Amino acid sequence: MDFDFSEQPTVGTVILLDEQQYELVGVEPYRRRDGRKTELLVWATQCANCQSPFEVKTPLRTNGFSRRCAACRKPGKPVQGKRGRKVKVAMVEA
Numbered sequence: 001m002d003f004d005f006s007e008q009p010t011v012g013t014v015i016l017l018d019e020q021q022y023e024l025v026g027v028e029p030y031r032r033r034d035g036r037k038t039e040l041l042v043w044a045t046q047c048a049n050c051q052s053p054f055e056v057k058t059p060l061r062t063n064g065f066s067r068r069c070a071a072c073r074k075p076g077k078p079v080q081g082k083r084g085r086k087v088k089v090a091m092v093e094a
């Protein structure tokens with residue numbers, strides 16, 4: 001899934017991926033490798049596996065969010081169902 005926040009979302013915006021909730025809690029300045037300044041969005045969520053709260057940082061354009069915390073990471077393994085299954089996405093603007 002691709003996200004393109006061409007307009008930076010407001011802190012408090014919530015994104016739902018299936019049942020998993022990501023709340024935008026902050027924006028950090030970030031300098032890209034090419035030297036251009038951009039922003040990273042900081043999202044608070046709970047691990048789909050162990051329910052521990054953790055933070056995910058994404059650029060304004062991203063192709064997805066981590067669903068699990070660092071301890072539970074299983075890259076390429078979907079949280080539910082089969083790989084390639086469509087995840088229900090909803091966005092609640094603050």
Ligand SMILES: [Zn+2]
Pocket residue numbers: 047048049050051052068069070071072
């Ligand atoms: Zn976890």
